[in-house]
Amino acid sequence: MTTYAALEEKYGARNYAPLPVVLVRAEGVHVWDADGRRYIDMLGAYSAVSHGHRHPRLVAALTGQARRMDVISRAFLSDRLGPFLEKACLMTGMQRALPMNTGAEAVETALKAARKWAYAVKHVPADAAEIIVCEGNFHGRTIAISGFSSCAQYRNGFGPFPPGFRQVPFGDAHALAAAIRPNTAAFLVEPIQGEGGVIVPPDGYLARCAEICRASNVLLICDEIQTGLGRTGRLLAADHEGVRPDGLLLGKALGGGLIPVSLFLSRSDVMDVFTPGDHGSTFGGYPIGAAVGYEALVVLEEEGLVDRSARQGAYMLDRLRALRHPAIVDVRGKGLFAGIEFDPKAFKAADICYALLKNGVLTKDTLRNTVRFAPPLTIERPDIDRAVEALADVLAAVPA
Ligand code: PXG
Numbered sequence: 211m212t213t214y215a216a217l218e219e220k221y222g223a224r225n226y227a228p229l230p231v232v233l234v235r236a237e238g239v240h241v242w243d244a245d246g247r248r249y250i251d252m253l254g255a256y257s258a259v260s261h262g263h264r265h266p267r268l269v270a271a272l273t274g275q276a277r278r279m280d281v282i283s284r285a286f287l288s289d290r291l292g293p294f295l296e297k298a299c300l301m302t303g304m305q306r307a308l309p310m311n312t313g314a315e316a317v318e319t320a321l322k323a324a325r326k327w328a329y330a331v332k333h334v335p336a337d338a339a340e341i342i343v344c345e346g347n348f349h350g351r352t353i354a355i356s357g358f359s360s361c362a363q364y365r366n367g368f369g370p371f372p373p374g375f376r377q378v379p380f381g382d383a384h385a386l387a388a389a390i391r392p393n394t395a396a397f398l399v400e401p402i403q404g405e406g407g408v409i410v411p412p413d414g415y416l417a418r419c420a421e422i423c424r425a426s427n428v429l430l431i432c433d434e435i436q437t438g439l440g441r442t443g444r445l446l447a448a449d450h451e452g453v454r455p456d457g458l459l460l461g462k463a464l465g466g467g468l469i470p471v472s473l474f475l476s477r478s479d480v481m482d483v484f485t486p487g488d489h490g491s492t493f494g495g496y497p498i499g500a501a502v503g504y505e506a507l508v509v510l511e512e513e514g515l516v517d518r519s520a521r522q523g524a525y526m527l528d529r530l531r532a533l534r535h536p537a538i539v540d541v542r543g544k545g546l547f548a549g550i551e552f553d554p555k556a557f558k559a560a561d562i563c564y565a566l567l568k569n570g571v572l573t574k575d576t577l578r579n580t581v582r583f584a585p586p587l588t589i590e591r592p593d594i595d596r597a598v599e600a601l602a603d604v605l606a607a608v609p610a
Contacts, residue, residue, distance in 0.1 A: 214244075228484035229398025229567050229574070241572065241588045250593050250600075252566075252573040252583045257404070257547070258438045259269035260519075261509055262588035268466035271505035272498060281496040289498035297507050302446065303454055304475035308484070309495030309503075313435040314350025314459035314550070316472035319489060320398065320457050321354060323476060325374070326483040328395030332427060339395040342428075344380035346577070348405030349398065349433055362495035377583055381411035383418035391420070394609070396429035396457070401447035404436035407578030410542050417451040429480065435472065436547075439463040440510060440587050443520030445546030449496075450544065456480060466506035467586075471499045515587040519545040522589060529598045531544050535605045540581075550601070551579040557608055565607070569600040 214232045231249075235242040239262055241251050254260065261268060275290065282288060295307045308323075310316045321341060328339035342348075345360045357371025365371070378385040380403060390397075401416055402411040414553045416432075423430040432455040437447035439460065444450055446458070457480060461472035493499065510516065523545035530541045530548055537556030542549050552559050559575035566573060566581075576582050583597065 211588075225360060227416045229564060231567055231572070231573070234398045236505070238262040238264075239586045239593055241570045247570070249570050249572045250585070250589075250597050251609045252571055252585045253599050254584050254586050255385060256462065256574075257441050257584050258462040258465065259516065260439055260441060260587045261466055261513075261567070262299055263467060264588040265466060265509060267509050268468055268502060268505055271466070271501045272468050275501035277446070277499050281493060281498070283492060284490055284495065287498045288500065290381040294495070294500035294504040294507075297478040297504055298460070298473055298475060301507055302460075302475055304458055305478040306477040307473045309499065310471040310472045310474065311493050311499065312350070312492050313433075313459065313472050314352050314355055315347045315436065315491060315494070316425055316432060316459045316461055316474045317355055317398075318352055320396075320433075320459055320476075322489055323457065323474065323480055323483060324396035324398075324429050324431060326488070327429065327480050330483050330487035331479060332395065334393045334395065338393045340391065340393050341375050341395055342386065342389050342582065343377055344399055344403070345377050346380050346403050346406035347377075347398075348403070349400075349435075356380065368586035380406070380409060381415055383415055383422060386419055389441070390426045390428055394426065394428050396431050397423055398431045399513065402432045402437050402442060402544060402547065402549075405576055407551065407576055407580045408547060408582055409578075410544060414451065416448060416453050418456070420451075420595045423456070423562050429456040431455060431459070431474075433459045433502060434460035435459050439506075440516035440519045441545055441547050442543075443516070443523050445510075445516050447544070449539060457556070464503050464506055465499070466502050466509075469499060469535065471503040471506075473503075475556045478579060513588075517591070520592070522546060522587075522594060523548075525582065525591060526594045526598070527596065530601075531604055533605065537605070538562075541545065543583075546583075546585055546589065548583040549576070549578075551578055551580045551582070554579045561608075562601070562604055565604040566600055569604060571597045571600045 323341045328334040358375035458475040465471035535551045540551040559579045
């Protein structure tokens with residue numbers, strides 16, 4: 211433990227504050243530390259591990275493709291990219307998809323598409339396009355994305371930022387309607403805010419936003435990098451409201467927990483603004499990424515992971531809501547995506563996570579003094595029970 215911590219401390223940047231555990235092995239919903247101690251992974255790498263760690267079919271897709279053909283760049287076609295894009299479009303009801311690697315790159319792609327669409331199709335005057343985002347958003351860490359964050363730490367010291375973004379309160383469709391102007395290109399929103407503290411908006415919010423956007427010819431772009439691919443008990447969180455967005459972002463679990471794979475998907479008339487040379491990425495859609503992304507989608511379907519998430523998630527939320535403790539302010543979520551908010555006067559969510567670690571459960575706190583449970587969608591009831599009981603034990607041990 212100390213050696214690895216010391217190496218990271220000495221040679222790494224100090225941009226993370228990891229919990230003091232060195233993980234060496236992972237399988238399914240479990241991870242092991244260097245001493246052979248087993249933990250339940252209730253973080254699932256912030257929803258990147260939905261299929262379970264090292265899913266055999268995904269490992270086979272990765273290694274099989276690595277043995278056949280590696281990166282070739284987008285200067286040439288591959289036999290892997292087309293089928294991956296087709297699968298992603300058919301599953302999500304979108305018309306086209308542009309592959310990138312990380313979530314932040316997919317978000318940047320959406321912002322570029324929305325701006326170019328605004329000029330080319332909506333005839334917004336040059337350099338005047340605006341994109342509306344939500345307070346409490348989290349869309350990644352690039353300069354542009356950090357610039358429209360409402361979290362001071364994400365912005366402080368990193369300016370100047372690109373203009374053209376405005377914030378509205380999350381969950382308030384009237385505020386969106388009032389903020390739209392003739393130059394508004396798009397509204398970028400997480401259907402459930404993940405890093406903001408697992409914030410579930412009022413029922414009907416997204417559907418109302420979709421109507422408002424449609425009426426004003428504004429693109430509705432849903433960032434489902436965290437909420438997508440079954441996390442909330444539907445394939446997309448937008449499905450809960452019967453909403454088909456104009457633009458959609460997928461990432462994290464799309465890489466099957468193995469490699470970074472992301473997509474910006476959209477209607478054809480939006481994607482068609484891109485011409486050769488406008489945008490791209492060396493590794494975006496490379497054969498290994500496409501092979502793993504394709505298999506991740508197929509496994510999601512064939513193993514019924516979305517339904518599992520709905521079923522096991524309802525069970526997990528029921529059990530969490532049954533925890534009675536004066537310091538629990540709120541339990542919220544959908545599917546296998548839950549946030550347990552604690553009264554900051556009672557204790558810090560970070561301290562709960564540390565105590566959970568000692569009890570064999572891994573997770574991390576997020577904004578609003580909230581502990582998040584977002585395990586792999588393959589989790590079974592006994593592990594949900596163990597995790598919830600560990601939380602109950604931890605709460606019982608600390609005075610409220
Ligand atoms: N959109 C949403 C909704 C996210 O939660 C991103 C975009 C960016 O994805 P990438 O792949 O660029 O990280 C996220 C990421 C971290 C961290 O360590 C990031 C996320 C969650 C927790 C930690 O920066 N979400």
